[in-house]
Amino acid sequence: MDKLIQLGSDMARLWAAHSPKYLLGVRNTLILAIAATVIGCLIGFLCGVLNTIPYTRQDPLPKRFALKLVRVLVRAYVEVFRGTPMMLQAVFIYYGLPYFTDGAVAFKGISGIWVASLLVVSINTGAYMAESVRGGIISIDPGQTEGAKAIGMNHVQTMTAVILPQALRNIMPQIGNNLIINIKDTSVMFIIGFIEFFAQHRNIVGVNNMFFPSASIEMIGYLTMTLTASFLLRWAEKRMDGDANFELVQEDALTLSAGTYSHPDRGTPFDEHSREYTGGKGDN
Amino acid sequence: MTGPILEVRHLSKSFGANVVLRDIDFTVRPGDVTTIIGPSGSGKSTLLRCINLLETPTSGEVVFHGDNVAARGVNPTVYRSKVGMVFQSFNLFNNMTVLDNCTVGQRKVLKREAEAARQNAMQYLEQVGMAPYINARPRQLSGGQKQRVAIARALAMDPEVLLFDEPTSALDPEMVGEVLTVMQDLARRGMTMLVVTHEMAFAREVSNHVVFMADGVIAEEGAPAQLFDAPQNPRTREFLSRFRGA
Numbered sequence A: 001m002d003k004l005i006q007l008g009s010d011m012a013r014l015w016a017a018h019s020p021k022y023l024l025g026v027r028n029t030l031i032l033a034i035a036a037t038v039i040g041c042l043i044g045f046l047c048g049v050l051n052t053i054p055y056t057r058q059d060p061l062p063k064r065f066a067l068k069l070v071r072v073l074v075r076a077y078v079e080v081f082r083g084t085p086m087m088l089q090a091v092f093i094y095y096g097l098p099y100f101t102d103g104a105v106a107f108k109g110i111s112g113i114w115v116a117s118l119l120v121v122s123i124n125t126g127a128y129m130a131e132s133v134r135g136g137i138i139s140i141d142p143g144q145t146e147g148a149k150a151i152g153m154n155h156v157q158t159m160t161a162v163i164l165p166q167a168l169r170n171i172m173p174q175i176g177n178n179l180i181i182n183i184k185d186t187s188v189m190f191i192i193g194f195i196e197f198f199a200q201h202r203n204i205v206g207v208n209n210m211f212f213p214s215a216s217i218e219m220i221g222y223l224t225m226t227l228t229a230s231f232l233l234r235w236a237e238k239r240m241d242g243d244a245n246f247e248l249v250q251e252d253a254l255t256l257s258a259g260t261y262s263h264p265d266r267g268t269p270f271d272e273h274s275r276e277y278t279g280g281k282g283d284n
Numbered sequence B: 001m002t003g004p005i006l007e008v009r010h011l012s013k014s015f016g017a018n019v020v021l022r023d024i025d026f027t028v029r030p031g032d033v034t035t036i037i038g039p040s041g042s043g044k045s046t047l048l049r050c051i052n053l054l055e056t057p058t059s060g061e062v063v064f065h066g067d068n069v070a071a072r073g074v075n076p077t078v079y080r081s082k083v084g085m086v087f088q089s090f091n092l093f094n095n096m097t098v099l100d101n102c103t104v105g106q107r108k109v110l111k112r113e114a115e116a117a118r119q120n121a122m123q124y125l126e127q128v129g130m131a132p133y134i135n136a137r138p139r140q141l142s143g144g145q146k147q148r149v150a151i152a153r154a155l156a157m158d159p160e161v162l163l164f165d166e167p168t169s170a171l172d173p174e175m176v177g178e179v180l181t182v183m184q185d186l187a188r189r190g191m192t193m194l195v196v197t198h199e200m201a202f203a204r205e206v207s208n209h210v211v212f213m214a215d216g217v218i219a220e221e222g223a224p225a226q227l228f229d230a231p232q233n234p235r236t237r238e239f240l241s242r243f244r245g246a
Helices: A002-051 A061-082 A086-100 A109-138 A142-150 A155-192 A197-208 A211-241 B044-051 B076-082 B098-108 B114-127 B143-156 B173-188 B200-205 B224-229 B234-245
Strands: B006-015 B018-028 B033-037 B059-064 B083-086 B161-165 B193-196 B209-214 B217-222
Touching: A002 A061, A002 A109, A002 A155, A002 A197, A002 A211, A061 A109, A086 A109, A086 A155, A109 A155, A142 A155, A142 B076, A155 A197, A155 A211, A155 B098, A197 A211, B006 B044, B018 B044, B018 B217, B033 B044, B033 B200, B044 B161, B044 B193, B076 B083, B083 B143, B098 B114, B098 B143, B114 B143, B143 B161, B143 B173, B173 B193, B173 B200, B200 B224, B209 B224, B209 B234, B217 B224, B217 B234
Parallel strands: B033 B193, B033 B209, B083 B161, B161 B193
Antiparallel strands: B006 B018, B006 B059, B209 B217
């Protein structure tokens, strides 16, 4: 019990002294995570759409070749960025660019670090999202595509108006996963000097050695961010599902038309009450 | 006399070694209501899907106003916008309301103004008796209601010919009547229709041309009275006897 009280007072002292630093870390973490998730989703959707452009043997050779090439490139991108640690990718890109350009082009200063971090986290998220989007598109009933094609929509129109909105709804849990992973995993960007929430912890304890109280603050901070994100995503999913009820639209508000629509087939061979065709000379 | 809207010439379709359609020939003229009947697996639906180019014919031509739309390199989207299709499983867009289902094609493909598209859609939704439901989503409707919306969606594109792929086969028996009534009404208004169906009463009463398919070929065709009352082909007689006997 004494230890808990001591921890409480230690955390309070740390917070009083360093709260602007912690809050700056929270701010940077959230901006990077949200921006990278959004950009990553866009990359993922682009790859998902490129990957699912249909082609048949009847198509001309250049078109088939181009589409095949696109699929190979997307595949390579996904495998490379999914298959290597994000921390390593950050180092690779941050130091690789000046290495190849003899320092002419480099990620310079704070803004350079931001650009490099955003690039790495976005590309990473995109690699994971590309597969999620592909799964989301595959999961939509092919009848939806046929319905769209049958009224003359081309591939892009079919995708943007019909398939992607439904796929987006289906992969919302995946997007949520990625956002939460990004909130936590942006912490590895300290390796190239990005000042996020965890980097601030390292800065602060480096001076006062209060490792455990600071780590406790970090735990609470990260949990608050991820729980808020979860909650907001659930809410967004509910919004996307729309209302469970709908309003009937009718000129005369006093007439209830549900179930009372008078089918003009009474007495015809299509009368739902006499389904068997009797050639007009039947006995029912 | 006006020329035919649609001509199918020597159309064949095979999936691998499996030949589904063999050398199919027939013509659709303006105002025709043609029904295609026949046992399951005879290629009726595949034929309809080939006509709308949802399946690519292995050989042969689909000629629309004199142009072969099944030729290599022809973009099918313009042709498809002039040929409506109603599916067995409705295929309404699940992410849209009833009204949006009927306007999205007009706005995106025909580039109509939102208000013009809405008015046109309302007119057809009225016609199929679904106007009160414009704010509903497909999952909130019964099968018969969905199919009536699907017909309105196809009509809203102002097509020259409507293809129906077993439009009542996925419906509960008590909903078949409401869809057939809508289709009969369309026929009376002079809509050119090509209907794959198992509803013999509809084929006999509403259509003016019946095509009987068996094993991927047209076994017999003719006016309904002739085909139903005096079938020439033994396959036709056998097929029809199953419906009579009941």
